[in-house]
Each structure stands twice: as C-alpha cells, then as structure tokens.
Amino acid sequence: MASQFGAVQLAHEFLSAHVKEGDFCIDCTAGRGNDTAFLCGLVGESGRVIAFDIQQDAVDSTKKLLGEKGFSERAEVYCVSHSEVDKYAEEGTVSAIVFNFGWLPGGDHTINTRRETSIEALEKGLKLLRPDGVMSLSIYYGRDTGTEERDALLEYLRSLPVREYTVLVSEFVNRPNDPPISVRVYKGK
Numbered sequence: 478m479a480s481q482f483g484a485v486q487l488a489h490e491f492l493s494a495h496v497k498e499g500d501f502c503i504d505c506t507a508g509r510g511n512d513t514a515f516l517c518g519l520v521g522e523s524g525r526v527i528a529f530d531i532q533q534d535a536v537d538s539t540k541k542l543l544g545e546k547g548f549s550e551r552a553e554v555y556c557v558s559h560s561e562v563d564k565y566a567e568e569g570t571v572s573a574i575v576f577n578f579g580w581l582p583g584g585d586h587t588i589n590t591r592r593e594t595s596i597e598a599l600e601k602g603l604k605l606l607r608p609d610g611v612m613s614l615s616i617y618y619g620r621d622t623g624t625e626e627r628d629a630l631l632e633y634l635r636s637l638p639v640r641e642y643t644v645l646v647s648e649f650v651n652r653p654n655d656p657p658i659s660v661r662v663y664k665g666k
Contacts, residue, residue: 484615484657487647489515491661492573495611496520500572503605504528505559505598506590510539512575517548520572526552527566529559559590559598563605571605578626579617579657592629599633603642603664612662619655627658634660641665 496502498521504513507528516526526548530536536556543549555565559576576599578590602612614634618627634644643663649656 483649484617484659485511487659487661488512488575488613488615491611491613492516492519492575496573499523501525501566501570502527502573502575503562503566503571503602504575505562505602506530506575506577507535507539507554508577509535510542510554512577513539513552513554514542514546514548516573516575517543517546517551520551522551524551528552528554529557529562529565530554531556531558558594560594560601562598563601566605568604569607571602572607572610574602574606574610574612576602576612576614577617578614578630590626592626595626596629596633599630603637603662606664608665610664612660612664614660614662616658616660617655618658630660631658634662637662 496516496519500520501524502516502520504516504526507513507530513526513528520526528539533556536554539554543552578595606612616627616630618624637644645661647659
C-alpha cells in the first residue's frame with residue numbers, strides 16, 4: 478500500500494513554491510524540528526530560520542536534528558511561546574511562517590497549543606510577513622481542547638480582509654478520526 482499523502486506534504490509543497498535562497502522564515506511550533514530543518518534547506522546558507530516551542534523536549538529535538546543536518550548556523554531555536562514571535566522579527570520582513578497546531582508528536586498530549594496564544598501568534602505573524610509572504614498552518618485536533626482551537630482558528634482566518642489575504646483550507650474528507658486540516662495563507666494576493 479502506498480503511503481498516505483498528508484498535511485506535511487501539502488505544507489512542504491506550498492513552502493517549496495514560495496521560499497527561496499536568502500529568505501527569512503519562522504517555524505512557530507518547532508515540534509521535532511522537521512519543518513525547521515526543511516525551511517533551513519530552502520533558505521540556504523544565506524538565509525535564516527527562527528523556531529519556537531514551549532517544550533524543552535521539542536527545542537532539544539529540533540537543535541539535535543539541525544546539528545545532524547548541518548543547519549545549526551542558519552537557525553535559532555527558542556523555548557518560548559509562539560505568541561512571543563513579534564519580539565524576534567520586524568514587521569514586513571518574513572517570507573514564510575509555519576504552524577503545526579496541536580501537540581508534540583510522541584510527547585505529552587496534555588500539553589498542546591491553545592486558542593488564545595495561537596490566535597495571538599497568528600495575528601502577530603501576519604504582520605511580520607512581507608507583502609508577498611506566505612503562512613502554512615496544519616491544524617491537528619481531536620483532543621480535549623483541539624476542536625475549540627480548530628474552530629477559533631478557522632473563524633479567525635475567515636475574518637481576514639479579502640483585499641489583504643487569500644486563505645485556502647484543505648480537508649481530508651475520506652480519512653477516519655480527526656485528520657489534520659491544512660491551511661495556506663497568501664499575503665497581498
């Protein structure tokens with residue numbers, strides 16, 4: 478049986494089409510570091526990536542992966558909430574921002590992103606994007622607070638001004654349980 482196409486592939490295809498050598502990108506939810514490392518590969522040696530996670534385990538995993546791939550010099554990883562993103566970048570300077578809402582893969586599922594800080598991070602992230610910047614969101618839900626966060630995120634995204642943003646939402650409608658929702662945001666398009 479072929480492997481299933483998923484939210485990670487959608488996000489990486491989207492980012493590959495928009496991120497180039499020398500860009501500045503942010504991974505707001507570092508997790509195990511896979512998106513951070515992917516962005517490092519896209520921005521190349523002249524680019525820069527910043528990653529955030531509230532769990533030290535995630536920060537350590539991300540730093541380890543970046544070291545293994547030789548990307549440590551082009552990335553910074555911080556153990557802080559994604560809602561602090563605006564303290565690390567100037568408005569209008571970021572090419573792409575990545576979010577994976579939910580919980581740390583293989584981690585404690587009682588520690589997860591929350592509606593309040595996620596909406597705050599999203600609002601701040603949109604301001605940080607350059608005029609032609611993009612944002613990729615993967616919304617994992619189904620746990621205690623997952624559906625509440627999912628609903629709040631989607632409601633917020635629907636409210637974005639059409640003249641400033643284009644928002645595309647993709648759902649896996651033939652997958653069981655609670656498959657992730659993939660969102661792509663284009664600023665200025």
